[in-house]
Amino acid sequence: MKTIIIADQLEEMFYESYEEKELNTSVYGFTERRFTASLSTGAGSFTDISFDEFNVGYGEIDLDRTTRLHYRSGVERVSMTFIFSGGMVMQHDGLSSEIEVQPHTHNLFYLHEEVGQKEWTSYGNGSLKAMEISLTPDFFMRLFPESGSFMKAFVKGITNKRSTCLSGHQPVITSQMLHIIHDIMHFNKPKSLKKLFIGSRIMELLTLQLEQVHCGTSSQVVSKQNQERMFEVKSFLETQLEPTFSIGSLAKDFATNEFTLKKEFKRLFGKSIFDYWNAVRFGHAKQLLKDGYPVQQLADKMGYSSPQNFSTAFKKRFGVVPSAYKR
Helix, strand or coil: CEEEEEHHHHHHHHHHHCEEEEEECHHHCCEEEEEEEEECCEEEEEEEEECCCEEEEEEEEEECCEEEEEEECCCCEEEEEEEEECEEEEEECCCCCCEEECCCEEEEEEECCCEEEEEEECCCCCEEEEEEEEECHHHHHHHCCCCCHHHHHHHHHHHCCCCEECCCCCCECCHHHHHHHHHHHCCCCCHHHHHHHHHHHHHHHHHHHHHHHHHCCHHHHCCHHHHHHHHHHHHHHCCCCCCCCCHHHHHHHCCCCHHHHHHHHHHHHCCCHHHHHHHHHHHHHHHHHHCCCCHHHHHHHCCCCCHHHHHHHHHHHHCCCHHHHHC
16 A cells, blocks of 8 residues: 655645754754654654755654655755665656665665655665755766766766666665764764765765766675675674674574675675674774773673783774773
8 A cells, every 4th residue: 555645745744743853053054953753654753954055864764654755846956865774766757767776775866856756665664764965966067077987877967957867776885885874964073063074974975876886896786685684684783792693693593604694794894794793892892981881891791701801902993991991
């Protein structure tokens, strides 16, 4: 079953149901809104940050059922689209066919001010999580006054005011991209630096998008089933502080084999399983120390034979011993 919503109705429901949480106005060169919404097809929370030449929107909505949104775009834009869970199918006048953005993938669109529709789905897990970064076409074209062959069709679409997308495939969101996206979502510097900081991170993210498509990286050909499996492994690792697993046990638990597990995980995230896990768990350890967790207990919990061995590993990674970090 699908619910169909017209954009005008959606806008009306948004304004009626949103509870605005925060508003930062133009004194710092941006406007930021954080709000929640209860819709007929689900409920969610969203953040929207608007600058002069780019806009960042991200959030999560728990969907009861697939929802199709019909819209008429009043503003042309270049859209950097990232789907973390759930999925979106886009149809837009000018696109040669509908484009599906699957979980853990991204794409780059130019959307002219024409008619289109988006179909949101949760793929059974109940949640659609996404980020969309919109750039003005003028801003984008200043960045790329001359383009290589892999971007000619995309730039031609902008020049001819015809909607298009950069890649017919759906490249996988890499670990580098996820780090940048995390920085954008969790900005913790003075507000006066926000426009400069987020602008620079957007440029890094756009560079990674274009580089991935240009180089044709192998992560584009990982099967959808393996993508889902590797992201499940990644989520599991991010909850594990103690060394209670092996490559063999992971392969068994996630219904794959050791060779595929090691190969596809590194292909997607750029690190081996244990390199990624160590980076994550030492990050957790650092936060625990900051919160006052005893070094002795933390060393035991992380599987080190002595606090000295843990301190050595901690210093090698962060440049300070745990006791110094606690202070």
